[in-house]
Amino acid sequence: MTILCVRFQLPPMYEAALPGLLGLLEDFTPVVQALPPDGALVDLRGAERYFGRDAVELASVIRVRALAHHGVDCVIGAGPGPMLARVALRDARPGVTCAVPEEPGAIAEFLAEKPVAALPGIGAATTRTLCEYGLDTLGLVAAAPLSTLQRLVGAKIGRELHEKASGVDRGRVVPNAVSRSLAAERPFTRDELDPERHRRALLSAAEELGARLRALDKVCRTLTLTARYADRSSTTRSRTLKEPTAHSAALTRAAYGMYDALGLQRARVRSLALRAEGLDPAEHASYQLTFDPLDEKARRIEEVADRARAKFGARAVMPGALASSGVSWPTAA
Secondary structure: OOEEEEEEOOOOOOOOOHHHHHHHHHOOOOOEEEEOOOEEEEEOHHHHHHHOOOHHHHHHHHHHHHHHHHOOOEEEEEEOOHHHHHHHHOOOEOOEOEEOOOOHHHHHHHHHOOEHHHOOOOOHHHHHHHHHOOOOEHHHHHHOOHHHHHHHHOHHHHHHHHHHHOOOOOOOOOOOOHHHEEEEEEEEEEEEOOHHHHHHHHHHHHHHHHHHHHHOOEEEEEEEEEEEEOOOOEEEEEEEEEEEEOOHHHHHHHHHHHHHHHOOOOOOEEEEEEEEEOOEEHHHOOOOOOOOHHHHHHHHHHHHHHHHHHHHOOOOOOOHHHHOOOOOOOOOO
C-alpha cells in the first residue's frame, strides 16, 4: 500500500484548520491532494523508503501527530491506488487503518461485497440503474460483460465502472492547494429535519460565499455541497456552473438543485456546507448578456448591498428570509 486517504474529524467550522492539517501531511511527502471539505490523498512511495516504514505504520504516526498538534482525530484508508484507498476509508475507524492488499486476488475479494455506491465518482442515477438490473455489488459488476454495462450506463462510464469494480486503479495523486476554494458551513443547534430550515441554511451560505467572492474579485466554476448527518456520515455533491460566477442568486440556485437531488426527506442533518472551487479572477470570466430585467436588478442590488456591508458590517443587509430565521450569519464579510 502506498496511497492513504485521510479524513479528519473536524469540528463544524473546519475551514481554518484544514490548511494546517495538510501541512502536517506535507511533512511526510509533497504529493498531497486536498479533498475538501475535510480530507486528503497522500502518496507515500518516497516516504516509505525515506522513513523505513510502510504506509500503515506512517498512518499511525500521522494520526498521533494530528491529535497532538491539532487535537483532531482522523480515519485513514490505505491502498495501492487512490480509488482503492478511498474505498478502504469507508471501513476505517479512528485508531484502525483499513488497508487493501496489493495482490489482485485479494483486491477482488475485498471489493466483491461492496455496494456499487462505494466507488468514488459513481452517482445516484448510475447506482439506481445498476441496482434495477440486479448489479448491486462490485463483484456482480465486475462479473458482468463489458458490453452489458456499456448498454446500461454508456460506453465511457461502463468501461470505467468495469475497470474499477475489477480493482483496476488508474488514478494518481495530484498535488493541489485548498486555497483555491472558499467554504461556508452552517451547523444546526440540533439535528435538523425541516427542509425549509435546510434551504435557509443553504441560502445563508450561498449569500456569504457570493459576498466573499465579490470582495476578492473572484468567480468560481464549481460548487460543492456537503451534508453531514446525525450518525456522523456525510454526502458530498458537486456541480459545474453554467458560467463562472460570484452572483449569489446563481450560487443559491445551484445549491438548491444539489440539495433537491439528494432527496433527503426525513434525514436528520447536523450541518450543511457549501464550497466554491475553481476560483479565477473575475476580470477573466465571461458573462452571458441577458435581457432579463430581474437579473440585472438583482446584480445592481448586490453591488449596493456589498457597499453597505463594507461600511456597516456583514449583517447590515441580508435576505428577508434570513432576518428572523435563526440561521447563523457571518460576523464579517
